[in-house]
Amino acid sequence: MFYFAGCSGGVAGLRVAKDIAENNPGNRVLLATSKTTIIGFKPPSVDSPYDLVGVAPLEMNKKYNKLFCAVHLGEPAILNHVEKRLELLPGKLNASRKALMDYVNASSNTIVYVLEYMLEEDKKIRKAGGGDSEWGLILAFGPGITFEGILARNLCA
Secondary structure (H helix, E strand, O other): OOOOOHHHHHHHHHHHHHHHHHHOOOOOOOOOOOOOOOOOOOOOOOOOHHHHOOOOOOOOOHHHHHOEEEEEOOOHHHHHHHHHHOOOOOOOOHHHHHHHHHHOOOHHHHHHHHHHHHHHHHHHHHHOOOOOOOEEEEEEEOOOOOEEEEEEEOOOO
16 A cells, blocks of 8 residues: 655554554554655745644644643644643643654654553653553644544554
8 A cells, every 4th residue: 555645654654563563453454654755845835824824723622631742733833832721731742743843844754653651651750650541642743734643552552
């Protein structure tokens, strides 16, 4: 299966891999992601200001603080916007920020790095005797108004 969906491609692949795994118990699923760069720059335009806004319409509430959040939105400014709009606790998007700092925007690959950092954080929390969230959201936005999201369960919780 080959998708060209930018940043949201990694989450689209995770969703398909999850479905395949659930329908084939005992089997393993390999997900491979790749960043492919295509020059497609479109300068800002007064006629289409929405090209600059990735997540302005998000309307959610504090219940999302009870979930783990693996988010790839492309840049820190958009993460800040989501954090504010969802009223997330400080540090809730640490894994997302760390992945952006370490790998910049690696397109669909980034969500895999975010999940890796979340697993590392989860191990530290459990080692310190803290609880972790059983359920969470894996989200990514792509080109245009492309959005992929998965409600996921932490099997280590």
